[in-house]
Amino acid sequence: MMRALIISDPFAPKTSLQLVAQLQQCDIRVEQLAIGSVVNEEFFKWTYYMDLNSQQLINLKQLAQVIGDFIKTQKYDIVCSIASSYMRNLIARISALLKTGLVADVTAINFESSQIELIRPTHQDQKIATICSRNLPLMMSIRNQGNYNYSHKIDDFNLVYIHTSINALSAKQTLTESTIELEDAKLIIAGGNGLGNNFDLLFRLEDYLHGLTAGSKRSVDNGWLAKERQVGMSGKIVKPKIYIAIGIEGYIHHIVGMQQADFIISINKNRTAAINTISDVVIEADGKQFCDQLLMALTALK
């Protein structure tokens, strides 16, 4: 049976456990390496644990070495993590030490064929690439697909403690408690390049409708919106009941992040925008003007 190791993100243990649950649906043996200061709820059945403080966690050079040495003593087919910034930084370092293949932002894994196949959207064109590796373990960061729940049995784990002697670096750590849980949102109102620098309108709609404001990569790159609200391949993958896309062209980068929404409404001046093809309803209108009208109507209803 194939063996997979998931290195959990010390700063996102919940999302890491969702990845455990996701991989457990495949016919493989899943093990977890927990690093950081972990509480019981964040372990699962097959767990290795390195107890590290925040100043040790930022010593990436030594930490990668220790984890790399551990992986060498085992025979894993894949070693993966969620595609968070911290984990991407760490696992790229580990993969270079192991001289092994590394793939970023994987959206699906196919264990069925003779080789492990990783699916990843390409950035240009509307295409997806299937990537294989010549050597094992194959390492990757995986995009959170959401909606997998790990059911936890507290008396059922086989915990192996790994002692390390990683130097603490002098560094000041600040944690940002993210309150924006796009993955769980039922209603998302998203803007793109076509909306321009008018996201204040979306935040007002957010208030009225109790949805969440999100945006495309372009809108985040333009500095209109915080990164944590980005939907798409290098942002979040969401599955709301209703997704309202305002002034979004619909590059594949964005579409992989929201195509699983139950109902998609696109507001776009451009009839041929790519996002229209996956929408249920297309409203041909200017994004900003439409938001203004919608806000006026909502105010009148109040």
Added chain:
Amino acid sequence: MKIICLVKYVSCDSSKQKQLVINEDDNYALEIALRYKDKNQLTTIEVVTMAPAVVELQTHDLIRKGVDYVTILSDNQFRASDTYATALIIASYLKNVTYDLILSGNETCDGNTGHVGIQVATLLDIDQYSYAKQIDICETELLAEIDYGQVQYQMQVSYPCLISCLKTKTIRPRFVKRTNRKLPVDSKVQVINNQQLAVDATQIGLKGSPTYVKKVSQITLPAKQQIYLSSQDGLDYLLNKLQSEGYIR
């Protein structure tokens, strides 16, 4: 202080002609190095890029902006290398070069992986941090603000190190000054092929990279039948929909 800037020439904007330009993040990182040199005359900046030889003419502008040397790693054997193989090639060159600091952009617009800088630093066995929001190059160490999203670190990093910088809005990459547009540069740009670099050819390129692309397929998006509505009908429709789903009470 000797600073190496790693840059990639990319073609990202699909609407324009497929012209190679310097990757945006890398250009910001280069600007940080150039600004340090503006204030510290004894600084040397070398740009290192793995690229097709056609970029040579374009790299002349880097010299005209204040870069001291440009090294282009270019060979048919390098083509189609994955991120690890690319890092192996770049690190093979850097192993024989002295430096205090290596800067790169956080990621490229064509791959968005951000792997290469990290892997280069690993092969050189030096410290590396990505997602650097702010750096302050000091004589004995570097002060960095690393932004991983859920967690931020403010830290001192000792030289030598590699820092992968996020694009920041507070600085704007410079252009070549009008008076420097025709500055001769030839001896400052070198092209190195694999005969000189001698990276094991079985470890790089299409055949030697650890990963390879098995196939590329068109995405089949779920076929949906759309309703097209005008602005006014759309507004009525949306209000109705939101009301019936309970978002407007």
